[in-house]
Amino acid sequence: xxxxxxxxxxxxxxxxxxxxxxxxxxPAFSFLKPPKSAEGTVNSVKAGIASEFPANSSKIIKFGxxxxxLIKIENNEFRAFSxxxxxxxxxxxxxxxxxxxxxxxxxxxxxxxxxNVSGPPPRPLDEYSVKVVQDEIIITTETx
Amino acid sequence: xxxxxxxxxxxxxxxxxxxxxxxxxLYHKKVxxxxxxxxxxxxxITLFLFxxxxxxxxxxxIYYKPGEDSAYESVRFIVTEVRFGWLIRNVHSWSANLMIFxxxxxxxxxxxxxxxxxxxxxxxxTGFILLLLAMAxxxxxxxxxxxxxxxxxxxxxxxxxxVLPFIGEDLREILRGSEDVTGATLxxxxxxxxxxxxxxFNVFLIIHLLFxxxxxxxxxxxFQKLSEEKKKFIPFFPNFALRDALLWLIVFNILIFLxxxxxxxxxxxxxxxxxxxxxxxxxWYFMFMFQTLKYIPSxxxxxxxxxxxxxxxxxxxxxxxxxxxxxFKERAKAKIQPLTLIGILIVxxxxxxxxxxxxxx
Numbered sequence: 001x002x003x004x005x006x007x008x009x010x011x012x013x014x015x016x017x018x019x020x021x022x023x024x025x026x027p028a029f030s031f032l033k034p035p036k037s038a039e040g041t042v043n044s045v046k047a048g049i050a051s052e053f054p055a056n057s058s059k060i061i062k063f064g065x066x067x068x069x070l071i072k073i074e075n076n077e078f079r080a081f082s083x084x085x086x087x088x089x090x091x092x093x094x095x096x097x098x099x100x101x102x103x104x105x106x107x108x109x110x111x112x113x114x115x116n117v118s119g120p121p122p123r124p125l126d127e128y129s130v131k132v133v134q135d136e137i138i139i140t141t142e143t144x
Numbered sequence: 145x146x147x148x149x150x151x152x153x154x155x156x157x158x159x160x161x162x163x164x165x166x167x168x169x170l171y172h173k174k175v176x177x178x179x180x181x182x183x184x185x186x187x188x189i190t191l192f193l194f195x196x197x198x199x200x201x202x203x204x205x206i207y208y209k210p211g212e213d214s215a216y217e218s219v220r221f222i223v224t225e226v227r228f229g230w231l232i233r234n235v236h237s238w239s240a241n242l243m244i245f246x247x248x249x250x251x252x253x254x255x256x257x258x259x260x261x262x263x264x265x266x267x268x269x270t271g272f273i274l275l276l277l278a279m280a281x282x283x284x285x286x287x288x289x290x291x292x293x294x295x296x297x298x299x300x301x302x303x304x305x306x307v308l309p310f311i312g313e314d315l316r317e318i319l320r321g322s323e324d325v326t327g328a329t330l331x332x333x334x335x336x337x338x339x340x341x342x343x344x345f346n347v348f349l350i351i352h353l354l355f356x357x358x359x360x361x362x363x364x365x366x367f368q369k370l371s372e373e374k375k376k377f378i379p380f381f382p383n384f385a386l387r388d389a390l391l392w393l394i395v396f397n398i399l400i401f402l403x404x405x406x407x408x409x410x411x412x413x414x415x416x417x418x419x420x421x422x423x424x425x426x427x428w429y430f431m432f433m434f435q436t437l438k439y440i441p442s443x444x445x446x447x448x449x450x451x452x453x454x455x456x457x458x459x460x461x462x463x464x465x466x467x468x469x470x471x472f473k474e475r476a477k478a479k480i481q482p483l484t485l486i487g488i489l490i491v492x493x494x495x496x497x498x499x500x501x502x503x504x505x
Contacts, residue, residue, distance in 0.1 A: 032318045033314065033317060033318055034317060034318075034320075034321050034322050034328060037322070060417045060418060060419065062417055065324070067416065067417050069419075083419070085420075087442075088299070088300040088303045088304065088450075089299045089300065089303040089324075089325075090296050090299060090300065090420040090424065091296075091416075091417070091418065091419045091420050092419060092420075093419030093420070103420060104419065104420045104421060104422045104423070104424060105296060105300055105420050105424045106300075106438060120438070120442050120449075121442075122442045122443070122448070
């Protein structure tokens with residue numbers, strides 16, 4: 001099929017138009033995506049004095065920009081988990097009466113090993129390791 | 145004297161712009177009167193409340209400061225320090241809720257009187273889009289005081305977006321402005337609430353009103369069947385307009401009553417490092433969806449429950465929007481037409497789910 005001048009110009013203009021559109025849409029879309037902030041990766045945080053931490057209680061700790069729930073269970077053992085509910089991102093709490101970790105948003109319940117036992121959470125909470133060095137509580141990532 | 149100068153201005157304008165369409169509206173537009181005429185006023189009330197929203201919203205803008213460290217403080221400043229600030233904020237919040245309520249009533253009344261049918265398909269579509277935009281207004285405005293309840297409701301609401309396949313994660317990040325709900329989210333929601341949504345909303349509102357104006361009021365079937373001499377009408381101006389104005393006055397009084405006696409609690413400032421308090425819930429018009437998602441198990445076959453729920457709501461919404469284009473067979477013998485039955489079931493579902501949430505089930 002011979003290409004006449006009109007068709008050639010049409011094709012050229014369409015291609016140019018499409019390119020122009022992409023040149024507008026791509027930067028606009030990229031602008032909307034927030035840049036990755038350069039955050040130093042945190043591998044461990046100090047979380048206070050072990051002997052001053054009452055048994056059967058909890059505290060939310062800032063682990064970099066993530067919340068971590070630190071619990072001292074009744075035998076004085078410390079446990080730490082990501083405090084972000086695996087269901088829809090709410091912050092969980094430790095219930096001293098039922099001795100469970102619960103999420104008030106949709107009644108998700110985890111046991112003291114972070115396992116999802118009831119309600120909508122699909123996965124267990126990520127666990128952090130806790131060490132006590134010279135009476136100071138230190139939380140580290142499992143790998144860290 | 146005054147009349148004379150008014151008619152001089154009128155003829156000056158008429159010579160240049162042809163004022164016939166305005167005259168037609170004022171002197172010739174008629175509104176049918178029948179047993180369902182009451183529902184004609186619902187759209188007008190919604191429009192009135194939208195105007196209240198625009199005015200009080202602009203007033204709040206004078207003092208509101210978006211930002212993690214200033215949003216909550218500025219709203220507290222508005223309600224405690226600024227003279228009548230508490231009133232303006234309460235009117236804004238109440239009017240928002242009433243506006244969505246009347247938009248729902250308007251939509252369902254148009255549905256049950258079959259006003260969406262040919263030739264008003266696009267009036268229905270633009271109206272439904274306006275309702276969705278109004279709900280987006282509500283969702284984005286809810287976060288602006290940066291209090292605990294709104295913070296977690298926004299966390300949940302935006303996290304739900306993330307479960308969508310392929311685009312979910314990106315979309316969530318674009319909405320939040322970061323991985324989590326932070327000050328960046330607040331800035332974005334503020335921009336969406338005061339600039340993006342008003343722009344889009346007004347475009348659709350103008351189109352919606354132009355359609356209504358161009359086609360006139362819908363006449364329900366039983367009215368259409370009447371002989372010409374039995375059909376009763378009232379002039380749009382001044383009869384209908386004055387009744388409209390009277391209803392607006394009544395709604396305005398209800399609004400002020402609610403704002404005075406049922407003020408909106410500001411609550412505690414949002415803190416990303418405290419556990420979610422009991423009673424996290426979205427605004428009432430999202431409740432039926434929120435409650436349904438709660439009942440869907442975490443996995444159905446290989447699909448995540450939430451993905452399935454959102455997918456079902458998306459499809460249902462799409463069908464609802466396109467309902468004027470779907471052919472339903474009318475059953476001559478049936479007491480209730482199938483389409484009416486579907487409408488009743490939908491209303492019942494929404495009401496039931498909303499009540500269940502408030503009962504805490």
